[in-house]
Amino acid sequence: MSDIKLPIYLDYSATTPIDPRVAAKMAECLTIEGNFGNPASRSHSFGWTAEAAVDRARQQVADLINADPREIVWTSGATESDNLAIKGAAHFYRKKGNHIITMKTEHKAVLDTCRQLEREGFDVTYLDPRENGLLDLETLKAATTDQTILISIMHANNEIGVIQDIEAIGEFAREKRIIFHVDAAQSTGKVDIDLEKLKVDLMSFCAHKSYGPKGVGALYVRRKPRVRLEAQMHGGGHERGMRSGTLATHQIVGMGEAFQIAREEMATENERIRMLRDRLYNGLNTMEEVYVNGDLDHRIAGNLNISFNFVEGESLIMALRDLAVSSGSACTSASLEPSYVLRALGRNDELAHSSIRFTIGRFTSAEEIDYTVELVRAAVKKLRDLSPLWDMYKDGIDLNSVEWVAH
Amino acid sequence: MAYSEKVLDHYENPRNVGVLEDDRSVGTGMVGAPACGDVMKLQIKVNGDGIIEDAKFKTYGCGSAIASSSLVTEWVKGKSLDEAAEIKNTQIAEELALPPVKIHCSVLAEDAIAAAIDNYRNKNQ
Numbered sequence A: 001m002s003d004i005k006l007p008i009y010l011d012y013s014a015t016t017p018i019d020p021r022v023a024a025k026m027a028e029c030l031t032i033e034g035n036f037g038n039p040a041s042r043s044h045s046f047g048w049t050a051e052a053a054v055d056r057a058r059q060q061v062a063d064l065i066n067a068d069p070r071e072i073v074w075t076s077g078a079t080e081s082d083n084l085a086i087k088g089a090a091h092f093y094r095k096k097g098n099h100i101i102t103m104k105t106e107h108k109a110v111l112d113t114c115r116q117l118e119r120e121g122f123d124v125t126y127l128d129p130r131e132n133g134l135l136d137l138e139t140l141k142a143a144t145t146d147q148t149i150l151i152s153i154m155h156a157n158n159e160i161g162v163i164q165d166i167e168a169i170g171e172f173a174r175e176k177r178i179i180f181h182v183d184a185a186q187s188t189g190k191v192d193i194d195l196e197k198l199k200v201d202l203m204s205f206c207a208h209k210s211y212g213p214k215g216v217g218a219l220y221v222r223r224k225p226r227v228r229l230e231a232q233m234h235g236g237g238h239e240r241g242m243r244s245g246t247l248a249t250h251q252i253v254g255m256g257e258a259f260q261i262a263r264e265e266m267a268t269e270n271e272r273i274r275m276l277r278d279r280l281y282n283g284l285n286t287m288e289e290v291y292v293n294g295d296l297d298h299r300i301a302g303n304l305n306i307s308f309n310f311v312e313g314e315s316l317i318m319a320l321r322d323l324a325v326s327s328g329s330a331c332t333s334a335s336l337e338p339s340y341v342l343r344a345l346g347r348n349d350e351l352a353h354s355s356i357r358f359t360i361g362r363f364t365s366a367e368e369i370d371y372t373v374e375l376v377r378a379a380v381k382k383l384r385d386l387s388p389l390w391d392m393y394k395d396g397i398d399l400n401s402v403e404w405v406a407h
Numbered sequence B: 001m002a003y004s005e006k007v008l009d010h011y012e013n014p015r016n017v018g019v020l021e022d023d024r025s026v027g028t029g030m031v032g033a034p035a036c037g038d039v040m041k042l043q044i045k046v047n048g049d050g051i052i053e054d055a056k057f058k059t060y061g062c063g064s065a066i067a068s069s070s071l072v073t074e075w076v077k078g079k080s081l082d083e084a085a086e087i088k089n090t091q092i093a094e095e096l097a098l099p100p101v102k103i104h105c106s107v108l109a110e111d112a113i114a115a116a117i118d119n120y121r122n123k124n125q
């Protein structure tokens, strides 16, 4: 254990390091010796070679999701892709209706975009998930009206890792001729995506959750049947007018390379990561009063989101200073609210506060997992030994029956 | 969140953690609520001369809440009930260099002392 480097990075859903193979390709697109030209320059070879690199990356991204490269629009990341998809479609199809459906557990990039559309006069329905984080198709059907023009449901959830049934949702949306957008920022390289089969109209991606660079993403815009968007960024008319701005060759090349590696290695990689996740889960699950948040089966391999009852979240994070993990605790968020995703699952405040999200990735080792298990077990034990709530639980007292003297 | 040395010290090595056997010489105060993120339980053992001769705590809460309760167990020992009741949250906050968002932890610790004293006095009136 002595050669483990601390802190241990277990926050791969926040971002990933760039794969060294990706970084090497990116470095070729920066300096005077490299491929630095503007891909939009038509009058010289600097522009042509840059354009060729961008085209190759477009193909690499399209290949991972079984799409046509002409369906890929480069953006600055999943936030921009979500904004372009949702605002772009809502504005374009406004004359058809003004109702949008999404879910309470979406990323803020979707939720806040929908809030903005509400201010512009759209009606938005925010669906509750079931207790396991998954959407019940019947709930979606019941919320749909003849005014519904857009459904936005994410693929893999960033906090709890659950995978929504976008195949079934897509069938329903297509049948009702409603545009279907999917935020797939967390699923590339983790879940198979076949857009020939899936009836998804718009899909958001970013590179930095899949070992590519931050600051680049893509939006898939279906050609058949054709989906139209109103541009949100105006300028030189790049990306068929849908997103103006000089293409960042090095970023785009990085995303392409990362997605190619994802396609080639995802099967073996996910198997390895799942083994590590199960090792972590089995190491922690033998403790009393621990709760996994979100469905364990319909879940990306690298995610374990787990709550430790009778332990306060911030003190737990303090005890886990040697781990880089995320917490659902209010104290670690800017908003001072516990995780809205866990609240939407119906978790009470205490369990939401004491949740830890472990996300495992390409560079995680079994030794790191074993070390993590020891550390977490010791921390939880220490804090429970300190906890009056734990004593009460052990004495068989129902904490809900206690009259607390709140301050 | 950056913690002061003293908070870290009390958090790493909390003083007087535990439970006192409940009898007439022991006063118990429990304040806070799980939904608010902190619950403190403070117990004092009072001798025949009215002096607090022992104190124990258990706390569910953040590092600052744990440190605040650990600190007051040290402070109340050797004091009379009236002296202990004089301990103010501002003294606790100052000693531990609590940031403004954590002042409520010191308030809770002051409340815990008052609740323990009340409980002792109710038992012994």
Ligand SMILES: Cc1ncc(COP(=O)(O)O)c(C=O)c1O
Pocket: A014, A076, A077, A078, A079, A080, A107, A109, A154, A156, A157, A158, A183, A184, A185, A186, A206, A207, A208, A215, A216, A217
């Ligand atoms: C599900 C989801 N959507 C959108 C985003 C935003 O991505 P980006 O940081 O590339 O804008 C993230 C990442 O934080 C995410 O996890």
